[in-house]
Amino acid sequence: MNIDLQAREITPLRNTYDHVARHIGGDKVASRYQEATFGAQPMVNFHYRPTWDPGHELFDAGRSKIVLADWYVLKDPRQFYYATWTMTRAKQQDAMESNFQFVEQRGMLSMMSDALRDKTLEILMPLRHAAWGANMNNASICAYGFGTAFTAPAMFHAMDNLGVAQYLTRLGLAMGDAQTLDEGKQRWLEAPAWQGLRRLVEDSFVVQDPFELFVAQNLLIDGLLYPLVYGAFVDDHVALQGGTAVAMLTNFMPEWHDESARWIDAVVKAAATESEANRALLREWSRHWVDRAQAALAPIARLALGDQGEAVLNEAREQLQTRLDKAGLKA
Amino acid sequence: MSDVFIAFQANEESRPVIDAIVADNPHAVLSHPTGLVKVNAPNALTIRRETIEGLIGRSFDLQQIHVNLVTISGYIDEDDDQLTLSWKH
Amino acid sequence: MDTRVTSKKLGLKERYAAMTRGLGWETTYQPMDKVFPYDKYEGIKIHDWDKWQDPFRLTMEAYWKYQGEKEKKLYAVIEAFAQNNGQLGVTDARYINALKIFIQGVTPLEYYAHRGFAHVGRQFTGEGARVAAQMQSVDELRHYQTETHAISHYNKHFNGMHHSNHWFDRVWYLSVPKSFFEDACTGGPFEFLTAVSFSFEYVLTNLLFVPFMSGAANNGDMSTVTFGFSAQSDESRHMTLGIECIKFLLEQDPDNVPIVQRWIDKWFWRGYRLLSIVAMMQDYMLPKRVMSWKEAWEMYAEESGGALFKDLARYGIREPAGWKQACEGKAHISHQTWNAFYNYNAAAPIHTWVPSDEELNWLSEKYPESFDQYYRPRLEHFREQQQAGNRFYSKTLPMLCNTCQIPMIFTEEGDASQICYRESDYKAYKYHFCSDHCKSIFDHEPEKYVQSWLPVHQVYQGNCFKPGTDPTAEGFDPLMAVLDFYEMNVGRDNFDFEGSEDQKNFAAWKGDTK
Secondary structure: OHHHHHHOOOOOOOOOOHHHHOOOOOOOOOOHHHHHHOOOOOOOOOOOOOOOOOOOOOOOHHHOOOOOOOHHHOOOOOOOOHHHHHHHHHHHHHHHHHHHHHHHHOOOHHHOOHHHHHHHHHHHOOHHHHHHHHHHHHHHHHHHOOOHHHHHHHHHHHHHHHHHHHHHHHHHHHHOOHHHHHHHHHHHHHOHHHHHHHHHHHHHOOOOOHHHHHHHHHHHHHHHHHHHHHHHHHHHHHHHHOOHHHHHHOOHHHHHHHHHHHHHHHHHHHHHHHOHHHHHHHHHHHHHHHHHHHHHHHHHHHHHHOOHHHHHHHHHHHHHHHHHHHHHHOO | OOEEEEEEEOOOOOHHHHHHHHHHOOOOEEEOOOOEEEEEEEOEEEEEHHHHHHHHOOOOOHHHHHHOEEEEEOEEEEOOOEEEEEOOO | OOOHHHHOOOOHHHHHHHHOHHHOOOOOOOOHHHHOOOOOOOOOOOOOHHHOOOOOOOOHHHHHHHHHHHHHHHHHHHHHHHHOOHHHHOOOHHHHHHHHHHHHHOHHHHHHHHHHHHHHHHHOOOHHHHHHHHHHHHHHHHHHHHHHHHHHHHHHHOOOOOOHHHHHOOOHHHHHHHHHHHHHHHOOHHHHHHHHHHHHHHHOHHHHHHHHHHHHHHOOOHHHHHHHHHHHHHHHHHHHHHHHHHHHHHHHOOOHHHHHHHHHHHHHHHHHHHOHHHHHHHHHOOOOOOOOHHHHHHHHHHHHHHHHHHHHHHHOOOOOOOHHHHHHHOOOHHHHHHHHHHHOOOOOOOOEOOOOHHHHHHHHHHOOOOHHHHHHHHHHHHHHHHHOOOOOOOOOOOOEOOOOOOEOOOEEOOEEEEEOOEEEEEOOEEEEEOOHHHHHHHHHOHHHHOOOOOHHHHHHOOOOOOOOOOOOOOOOOHHHHHHHHHOOOOOOOOOEOOOOHHHHHHHHHHHOOO
């Protein structure tokens, strides 16, 4: 039976679906990412206007001021579809689980000085809520954005942000208890140093343009926040003072930030490349949100790193500007 | 009184879970639709982590049942040690 | 994942609360009503989101771990299936038409669900509900992608699948599922949850899952069976979201009860109508049959649904308004739907055929009250015509129901010789319906349903031709022009199974292996 099958060729009639082929230059063998992404979103002939937004169709490119001839140019260089995303994250989760066990079995957290412990919690616990805000914003981008290439990874990013919030929660419970989390929430709600960031996050909640929201949250706010907190504060400060455990228990965050930066930068670059109008819009958004983000993070930088805070934040901004320049947004 | 039920893919991994359910729920009845193992019980059934761990000789996280779970019927109550399906409010 | 060292401090429920609802806060710099603008306009009253019980308290860590494991196993099977030309294992190439129905009409709904749950996953003020909705959003994307990948191999070897998404937005029968889900997505967040999580993912889910999956299992389609089992564990989580949300809404305020009842009535009926195509698939497209649609309905709707609505009676909820009529229809709808597709097979990218004598006898046995009286004579007549060289295809267009968008093929309750026609006048126009319940859905929200993009109307208005088409030209054939607009491969995707490329290829591939 097998010999017969090998002797006879079964020639396929085609390589892939037409709605995929038209995005990859014809009927060629398509990758799983391509089949999972291209042509997935219904485009025309919608039956009813959303009762919650009658000014637009259910899926409507007009929700954004960004104009693209084809929203499928916003490809994800990581080529994540659900399977590769979950399998990648599962590996990372496994490593983090090992880190938690390593740290807990050796009591590494209790070896930290009280001052360092308190400072760590002071900075990291309120950030649970910033990550939660990023989760909300990315769910919004997925719901109201246009084209599966853009919206699907946004939902992955939303869940990743929830993962970040939960790792911080786990850290708080490992270093303290439920009250530790409550104190962090109180700071988020009331401590003066945090109100700039909370106000920024709440203002982001009412941004209607999904692309502007993408740029504001994923590129600009997180583009400053992550290098500041996980690069400068955790790695360069806390770890060096006896808090290596904290670096281990937050390792997911900088790793994930760097990985997703490739996606974020590619999307911005593709949109900027399309037209001068897009570029101008992206530059305007960048200027506005980076200024706000830097102002909001300044008191937190000071809280975390004292006198060095301002310089560190400036450096983070310069590096972010380099990212923006590479994406075609050089002023 | 209505039955609750839970069904798993019939494979190596679900076997100890099924065995634990049968051990802890004397009124449970098994059936084997294609590729599945289905457990019916009047009113309620409980899955206990400890029973499963006793059968497999190592630690077990109850949430692991998600990998082979196919369908359920009934209201769920779960914590670290047990998962109960029931129709009572 | 063993977190028992920390869990000494907090149990699963408390830890999960810290991991979800503890993350949210009442905004002050922007008013809550601006941050969450859509959670009041439906009239649903929520007094205490803390009463929301999170079923299956999965953290993202657990989600990634277990879903990652499932994907590894599923894709190993999908790969093996492709490598071994698993499509040769199906009983008969007619079975593939069930997969065509699936990829054309069901897979796009997964995508809508993904986007719809992203929307409610942002809009509910309750954090626990948002997290559950967001997990469902990525689950549904998973289903869209795994179905697309699993069926990709079939698409390489058979017709009728290659342009499924394009057809979904245009072809006449696919506006049935398209309008169904768009109706849900364009409703408010609480209606969406009642429509999808409760009515579809809880009440009616087995009527979608069981016919396709047992059909696959009995006809040698291991790829679909594996996908089905893998997706079902996601569905368990979705079902529990459905039952939790309905309990929550009904317990929050008695004023919610009539609103929810109306949604249950509407969505049961729209779901029931949507399932006609599944009924047809189950009774006609599976070469190896096990259960009839009527039997599936009795098991999964009448028995399970009966128990459910008895349980909900304590809230003041009764069974859906269309329940009795749907139960009466179990002996008819599969046959009526097959009849329509058989007639309109020139315009549908699937194959149809007259069942064999053995199959006709099975149908007689399963439907003693209806088949021999109403449906066998038609099928035998079709066979006679075909054998005489007159296999006909309707080239005119049927009237569609304005709500469910199915052609007017359904009959009066208690009299299967009478097509059921209902109508409503609204503003300047008359609207047509297949039933009292579709009419009632329209009458409650006419401003919504007058927007429907009815494929038949659109064809007659000239909106279903490619740019540059000239209807006044010599020899203009409107059907062919529409099929061109649909981008169907005429003679390959459509017409009878007899003589089709699918039939010839499958016979050639299988021929040498014996």
